[in-house]
Amino acid sequence: xxxxxxxxxxxxxxxxxxxTVSHQLLVRAGYIRRIAAGIYSFLxxxxxxxxxxxxxxxxxxxxxxxxxxxMPAIIPAELWQQSGRWPVYGPELLRLKDRKQADYCVGPxxxxxxxxxxxxxxxxxxxxxxxxxxxxxxxxxxxxxxxxLMRGREFVMKDAYSFDADVSGAHGSYQAxxxxxxxxxxxxxxxxxxxxxxxxxxxxSMSHEFQVLAESGEDAIVACDACTFAANVEKAPLPDQxxxxxxxxxxxxxxxxxxxxxxxxxxxxxxxxxxxTIKAVLFTADDAPAVAFVRGDREVNEVKVRQALGCKTLxxxxxxxxAKTTGLPPxxxxxxxxxxxxxxxxxxxxxxxxxxxxxxxKQQHLVDVVPARDLATATYADLRxxxxxxxxxxxxxxxxxxxxxxxxxxxxxxxxxxxxxxxxFLDEAGKETxxxxxxxxxxxxxxxxxxxxxxxxxxxxxxxxxxxxxEVAVLPMAADGPQAELARSLYASLNQVGVQAVIDDxxxxxxxxxxxxxxxxxxxxxxxxxxxxxxxxxxKLRHTGQRAERPAAGLVDxxxxxxxxxxxxxxxxxxxxxx
Ligand code: ATP
Ligand code: MG
Numbered sequence: 001x002x003x004x005x006x007x008x009x010x011x012x013x014x015x016x017x018x019x020t021v022s023h024q025l026l027v028r029a030g031y032i033r034r035i036a037a038g039i040y041s042f043l044x045x046x047x048x049x050x051x052x053x054x055x056x057x058x059x060x061x062x063x064x065x066x067x068x069x070x071m072p073a074i075i076p077a078e079l080w081q082q083s084g085r086w087p088v089y090g091p092e093l094l095r096l097k098d099r100k101q102a103d104y105c106v107g108p109x110x111x112x113x114x115x116x117x118x119x120x121x122x123x124x125x126x127x128x129x130x131x132x133x134x135x136x137x138x139x140x141x142x143x144x145x146x147x148x149l150m151r152g153r154e155f156v157m158k159d160a161y162s163f164d165a166d167v168s169g170a171h172g173s174y175q176a177x178x179x180x181x182x183x184x185x186x187x188x189x190x191x192x193x194x195x196x197x198x199x200x201x202x203x204x205s206m207s208h209e210f211q212v213l214a215e216s217g218e219d220a221i222v223a224c225d226a227c228t229f230a231a232n233v234e235k236a237p238l239p240d241q242x243x244x245x246x247x248x249x250x251x252x253x254x255x256x257x258x259x260x261x262x263x264x265x266x267x268x269x270x271x272x273x274x275x276x277t278i279k280a281v282l283f284t285a286d287d288a289p290a291v292a293f294v295r296g297d298r299e300v301n302e303v304k305v306r307q308a309l310g311c312k313t314l315x316x317x318x319x320x321x322x323a324k325t326t327g328l329p330p331x332x333x334x335x336x337x338x339x340x341x342x343x344x345x346x347x348x349x350x351x352x353x354x355x356x357x358x359x360x361x362k363q364q365h366l367v368d369v370v371p372a373r374d375l376a377t378a379t380y381a382d383l384r385x386x387x388x389x390x391x392x393x394x395x396x397x398x399x400x401x402x403x404x405x406x407x408x409x410x411x412x413x414x415x416x417x418x419x420x421x422x423x424x425f426l427d428e429a430g431k432e433t434x435x436x437x438x439x440x441x442x443x444x445x446x447x448x449x450x451x452x453x454x455x456x457x458x459x460x461x462x463x464x465x466x467x468x469x470x471e472v473a474v475l476p477m478a479a480d481g482p483q484a485e486l487a488r489s490l491y492a493s494l495n496q497v498g499v500q501a502v503i504d505d506x507x508x509x510x511x512x513x514x515x516x517x518x519x520x521x522x523x524x525x526x527x528x529x530x531x532x533x534x535x536x537x538x539x540k541l542r543h544t545g546q547r548a549e550r551p552a553a554g555l556v557d558x559x560x561x562x563x564x565x566x567x568x569x570x571x572x573x574x575x576x577x578x579x
């Protein structure tokens with residue numbers, strides 16, 4: 001492609017609403033344009049990279065035995081009523097009516113539609129297993145669309161759904177998808193980790209998120225430094241602890257602590273550390289008040305609290321409502337003497353030799369609380385988020401902390417949807433049996449943002465070769481003469497051998513061509529400058545920043561050879577371009 005002809009509107013300045021690097025660069029480098037909050041158009045370069053993502057996904061899904069279908073974006077409410085999700089999905093679901101006032105939604109995910117396909121057409125175990133996938137535009141009316149393609153309202157997802165005759169078959173389908181996802185993200189040249197994830201209220205142990213590692217990631221994950229254990233912090237279980245030995249501490253005492261509703265103000269007043277305090281977090285659990293206590297420096301994990309309380313719904317409680325319902329003073333709540341209110345304590349509290357907690361009276365706290373003595377009969381459970389330094393639940397190792405961007409999610413569903421929607425087949429004995437299902441998502445558009453968060457510098461994008469819209473940019477430093485001539489011939493030869501190349505034939509200064517090439521992120525730049533007459537050009541590798549002069553003769557074949565390897569997910573080095 002000649003840049004003179006390419007619709008590639010690059011911008012000097014990032015858009016005002018863009019806070020994350022990937023959002024800024026995708027707009028500045030001419031990949032996407034915003035239409036409304038969380039809704040974007042893709043420009044030619046954006047489409048090219050997106051198509052590469054899709055192609056890799058398709059190849060690996062097909063190789064894993066899945067079959068591509070294409071389901072409608074607009075779904076009749078009736079199907080969602082059958083699954084039970086119509087009343088509970090909430091405002092993320094975009095609902096609409098047709099001219100006959102019949103209800104529809106724009107699909108945020110497609111379990112209902114695919115289960116309807118299966119129950120209509122799969123009658124016998126002989127037709128199983130089946131794994132159907134699609135690449136399609138989803139709509140979720142996210143409360144906070146942010147970071148461009150990272151969290152859009154309209155976005156492209158690959159969603160797959162497996163149907164098996166039994167649990168062991170379903171586990172096999174799950175494993176096949178897990179393996180396919182590993183190949184997909186490796187081929188994209190991304191640094192990623194599969195991590196154990198929460199299974200929400202579906203239960204079971206089988207759910208993994210695929211996290212692209214990036215400082216800016218929304219998700220906190222932990223991974224063992226000694227074994228392969230890795231999990232979302234929501235999921236990582238933490239071990240129970242024995243009570244710390246009681247010392248010769250006197251009985252717990254009430255002290256006046258005016259104006260100390262937060263751990264910081266409390267510690268400042270009493271001269272203690274947050275890890276010597278016990279913090280109360282107030283919840284509404286199945287409409288009743290409940291309190292979870294964790295060490296003052298810890299973060300409570302709502303997923304674990306829900307599990308510990310065994311409740312269906314759990315929200316952070318409104319303080320006023322809580323005070324009115326229980327008569328207890330929010331901000332001064334303590335683990336000793338909460339009356340009839342349901343409480344549960346994080347089991348790490350057992351290991352505290354002595355602690356400070358609220359006194360369940362306004363402006364007062366209890367000091368010299370000894371959990372082994374004063375909280376011996378309390379209910380304990382695993383309630384907090386894992387952090388770096390925590391012990392590994394699988395081995396003697398320690399957990400390290402990472403930030404990640406969730407680009408994929410594999411999930412064993414069991415019979416949740418087949419049961420709700422009466423989707424059955426006849427098993428070998430001729431008995432009506434519910435399908436065993438799995439679902440498997442990939443954030444197709446989010447991958448572009450994640451790849452950039454992981455691969456950029458102050459000048460622009462540094463695409464992995466597998467995702468770059470074009471692989472090579474030929475940059476002639478003059479509009480005519482030997483430089484332009486050599487550039488044109490290199491460009492033509494690159495295209496001939498199947499390398500995706502552009503030539504910057506615009507009437508721009510070299511500085512602008514360099515800046516744009518770095519911004520857009522072509523993995524290889526071939527700069528045709530002063531020594532063109534002698535048949536020498538300069539090569540620059542965008543990812544490593546390496547540059548060197550090389551003879552133009554034979555260069556095209558060497559570039560093509562190096563790219564062929566890098567397209568499978570590897571990197572590029574200057575040594576790959578040596579004769
Ligand atoms: P998140 O926790 O990020 O909201 P999710 O658990 O709702 O994700 P799934 O329903 O599992 O996501 O969707 C499958 C994949 O689709 C996710 O792994 C993610 O990569 C992508 N995805 C989900 N929501 C969005 C969004 N609003 N914008 C872009 N991609 C998204
Ligand atoms: Mg979501």
